[in-house]
Amino acid sequence: GLPGDQWDNITEMPALRAALAKVRQEGICMADTPEYGLIGLACPVAGTDGKAWGVLGLYAPAFRCTARAIAPLAVKMRQSAADLSGTLTDNG
Helix, strand or coil: CCCECCCCCECCHHHHHHHHHHHHHHCCEEEEECCCCEEEEEEEEECCCCCEEEEEEEEEEHHHCCHHHHHHHHHHHHHHHHHHHHHHHHCC
């Protein structure tokens, strides 16, 4: 299915493909859930073949996740996802 209101109101395949391409390019996805007061961050963990092996993600209280706080956190998450990718690839 399509994520709809769970992710940027994506209700059509072209929009989903574009959003996934953006995640691949940026190496991270952010979801704001104001109804729950949470921010979600997720980084894809891919093998050397580029296929997804998993996701590194976290939720944090929105009041603690200003743009200033998210930027260094995103850098660390991307690095951790890259480190995990190597570990998963090495363990086949």
